[in-house]
Amino acid sequence: MIEENEQIQVRKKKLTALKERGVRTYANDFFPLHTAAELHQRFAAATTEELEKREETFSLAGRIMSLRYFGKAAFFHLQDRSGQIQVYVRQGDSPPEAVTLLKESLDVGDLVGVTGPVFRTRTGELTIKATTLRLLSKALRPLPEKWHGLQDVEVRYRQRYLDLIVNPQVRDTFRKRAKLTQLIRQFFIERDFLEVETPIMQSLAGGALAKPFITHHRTLDIDLYLRIAPELFLKRLIVSGVDRVFELGRNFRNEGISTKHNPEYTMLEFYQAYATYEHMMMLTEELLVFLAQELQGGSRLTYGEHEIDLTPPWRRLGMVEAVCEYAGLSAEEIEREDVVRAKARELGVLPYAAAPLGKVIEELFGAVVEPHLIQPTFVVSYPVEVSPLARRNDADPRFVDRFELYIAGRELANAFSELNDPEDQLQRFLEQLREREAGDEEAHALDEDYIRALEYGMPPTAGEGIGIDRLVMLFTNSPSIRDVILFPQMRPEKK
RNA sequence: GGGGCGGUAGCUCAGCAGGUAGAGCAACGGCCUUUUAAGCCGUGGGUCGCGGGUUCGAAUCCCGCCCGCCUCACCA
Secondary structure: OOOOOHHHHHHHHHHHHHHHOOOOOOOOOOOOOOOHHHHHHHOOOOOHHHHHHOOOOEEEEEEEEEEEEEOOEEEEEEEEOOEEEEEEEEEOOEOHHHHHHHHHHOOOOOEEEEEEOEEEOOOOOEEEEOOEEEEEEOOOOOOOOOOOOOOOHHHHHHOHHHHHHHOHHHHHHHHHHHHHHHHHHHHHHHOOOEEOOOOOEEOOOOOOOOOOOEEEEOOOOEEEEEOOOOHHHHHHHHHOOOOEEEEEEEEEOOOOOEOOEOOEEEEEEEEEEOOOHHHHHHHHHHHHHHHHHHHHOOOEEEEOOEEEEOOOOOEEEEHHHHHHHHHOOOOOHHHOHHHHHHHHHHHOOOOOOOOOHHHHHHHHHHHHOHHHOOOOEEEEEEEHHHOOOEOEOOOOOOEEEEEEEEEOOEEEEEEEEEOOOHHHHHHHHHHHHHHHHOOOOOOOOOOHHHHHHHHOOOOOEEEEEEEHHHHHHHHHOOOOHHHOOOOOOOOOOOO
């Protein structure tokens, strides 16, 4: 891990030489008052002559990103949190110690403080004429090459700090992500939702169908699960009278890693009492249009090869109808269990043998329908077997009042009218236990305290979860979830 | 877990009819006071992912392993 290549040695020598000359290395007494973007903005319209006349000096700090020497002068680009600006150092204009420092001790990658007035070069670039130049922190390792930058995706993910230094579009992605979560909070707070934080360590991993991570509490001497969803706690809060509640936080699922899955990911869940999943559809349309408007000023966006239009209302598609349409089954055939199972077998998506019919239909849906749902589509009417926490449909109790939102062939949100009948909820949990015994590892566990909470009375409520990482992927046109997670899960580096 | 592709200098990449490793950038030395992929001259730098095997000889061929990306299956 501690490697000493030639370039590191050279940089260490430069640092040692400075110390020997009495220069304070790693100084912390330079305080910049300006940023690159600020100066660019302020002097965008100023002519060369106007700049010549001003005597104001500015101070900036940042990283040297490129360096061009020639003779007794040099140019470099300084990068701070706002962007880049060019700096000019010239014997005569800059003090001798600045020229010497640059020539003998500074490299691309070093962090420096600069002060001086601005001017425009012959080619018109706004530039700071350095009247002071100080090393603030030495980069002992060289930055990646200047034109191709850092390409190796493994290094980009493992050493994200480096990726962020050299790839501006990566910085933009994460700024956009921050903006997006900020806008989501604004959206829900404006609508009188309360933001809460519920337990991440839970003694029972409920609220979704997934495999959890297990950890151990020493003092209590019990195993705890990292949550797979905050759902059951948020609905306890609905019981308590909060009525409108949301949480933006991390979920953990012990499943595969892929371009769409990271073991820990960010989920938005929100619940509204005295509402149904129909209201959630409208709220979702509003939310995404709001986000699109604020993030990019319009409701159309490009994702890979697709042009996506978020203008509401969005298409609504029954799950069973969708499977019929895309799997080529008739309305009569989809009612016949043997035909449905045969189709699943044919497509190689039949889950474990004893899987209930609803589960098989859901599998078929994933295989034949999902990839076609490019424009925003609410898929509605889910089989009750795959939705143990959702309210049954009044007209057809084999189905629940639930939807999933698909955009760009990918599930983005899951919502339903909540099941608030404690007796039905208990029966659903018991059914899940039977399925667990029949081989479904992801069947929901029985949460007795949750039943008890429902027995105190939960208002009719609708709730929804939105995968934030996938939403960010959509708005930043990122092909992989790793592109929107700062430090994605990777295998540890071997020694 | 299955399939495909990849790992060579600090970075980006060539080299793979087997004959002891190369370019550009970066580094080092020199020239150059408005450059911006600055330019010109010169120099150094590699356990060719790891371990075996075949061979007189392996970055190159074979086997195993490690790491990554893509893809399929489960999940959001």
